[in-house]
Amino acid sequence: MAKRFRGSIALLLAAIIWGTAFVAQSEGMNYVEPFTYNAIRTLLGGIILIPFVIGSRIKESKPPYVIPGPDRRLSVKGGILCGILLFAASSLQQLGITMTTAGKAGFVSALYVVIVPLLSLLFHRRLPKLIWVCIAAAVAGFYLLCMTTGFHVNDGDRLMLSCAVFFALHIMVVDRFSKRFVDGTLMACVQFFTAGLLMTVCMVLFEHPQMSSILAAKHTILYAGVMSCGVAYSLQLIGQRRTSPTVATMLMSLEAVIAALSGCMILHEKMSFREVVGCTLVFAAVLMAQLMTTPKQKTADGTAERDEDEPEESFKSDRPYSLPAAKLFSKMRTDP
Numbered sequence: 001m002a003k004r005f006r007g008s009i010a011l012l013l014a015a016i017i018w019g020t021a022f023v024a025q026s027e028g029m030n031y032v033e034p035f036t037y038n039a040i041r042t043l044l045g046g047i048i049l050i051p052f053v054i055g056s057r058i059k060e061s062k063p064p065y066v067i068p069g070p071d072r073r074l075s076v077k078g079g080i081l082c083g084i085l086l087f088a089a090s091s092l093q094q095l096g097i098t099m100t101t102a103g104k105a106g107f108v109s110a111l112y113v114v115i116v117p118l119l120s121l122l123f124h125r126r127l128p129k130l131i132w133v134c135i136a137a138a139v140a141g142f143y144l145l146c147m148t149t150g151f152h153v154n155d156g157d158r159l160m161l162s163c164a165v166f167f168a169l170h171i172m173v174v175d176r177f178s179k180r181f182v183d184g185t186l187m188a189c190v191q192f193f194t195a196g197l198l199m200t201v202c203m204v205l206f207e208h209p210q211m212s213s214i215l216a217a218k219h220t221i222l223y224a225g226v227m228s229c230g231v232a233y234s235l236q237l238i239g240q241r242r243t244s245p246t247v248a249t250m251l252m253s254l255e256a257v258i259a260a261l262s263g264c265m266i267l268h269e270k271m272s273f274r275e276v277v278g279c280t281l282v283f284a285a286v287l288m289a290q291l292m293t294t295p296k297q298k299t300a301d302g303t304a305e306r307d308e309d310e311p312e313e314s315f316k317s318d319r320p321y322s323l324p325a326a327k328l329f330s331k332m333r334t335d336p
Contacts, residue, residue, distance in 0.1 A: 007242030011251040014235040019258025021228035028220035033207040034094035039199035045229025046192030078177030079187040083194025089166035099156025108160035110142045115168035116249040134289040141281030175245040184237040
């Protein structure tokens with residue numbers, strides 16, 4: 001229960017950071033083009049994590065070698081796959097938002113709260129009926145919050161829907177790898193460098209970056225790079241280790257609500273009654289989904305029943321372990 005709560009807190013903090021980062025991104029777009037902004041901040045997020053990856057490696061290399069370290073090959077593999085999906089989602093989002101209204105873009109991209117549970121069904125994960133009610137309430141809240149005019153589908157909306165699909169796939173891949181014995185910091189670092197390098201290629205091909213413009217946007221880039229990438233995505237990896245993908249998605253979707261609230265507090269934007277109702281609906285839906293998650297039950301023999309959200313431990317490692325250490329670790333896992 002405590003681990004699940006800590007996971008939810010980590011995801012909530014990530015949503016808060018992403019929501020407030022919308023203000024920084026909005027300001028940054030006044031100086032640089034989208035690929036330039038995303039490439040620099042994403043690479044910065046990877047650079048920020050390098051010392052932590054090195055520190056973790058040094059710590060694990062010191063004796064005693066009792067517990068095997070995380071599977072680094074699996075961590076790198078997951079990071080590359082997540083980086084490709086993050087690049088695709090971010091690029092489609094930046095392109096789509098230029099072809100549709102901001103409200104429609106926010107609503108359609110938030111539809112990943114529906115796509116993730118639908119993808120979960122493909123992996124035979126049944127969801128309680130009340131969770132679907134919470135999802136429907138969240139979508140209704142996003143509609144009230146984002147859609148202030150009529151809705152008609154155009155090319156920009158289709159791009160934003162594709163963006164939502166890639167964000168949903170990103171969440172599912174993070175869930176798949178984070179539930180295994182991987183190095184979350186290394187995985188996040190590889191993700192940022194993969195996405196950042198792909199964005200850099202697009203920046204060189206399609207944009208004309210200038211150092212003076214980049215320096216003018218340095219404060220927004222620093223905040224988005226350090227907090228939105230380096231900190232928030234790391235919190236996502238930590239949080240999804242103890243949270244189901246559907247509930248995690250609803251928690252992270254609060255970034256749209258927090259973005260609206262931070263716009264009011266920081267940029268002095270005004271919210272209508274309709275938008276306030278939308279925010280309230282989303283908050284209520286997320287809270288209800290959290291209250292519906294049940295803690296791990298105990299079996300008849302008194303041992304804890306394995307939660308489907310617990311990480312699957314893998315004992316593969318790229319570091320050598322002595323036979324006595326391996327025996328000791330095996331004994332630790334089998335002892336009551």
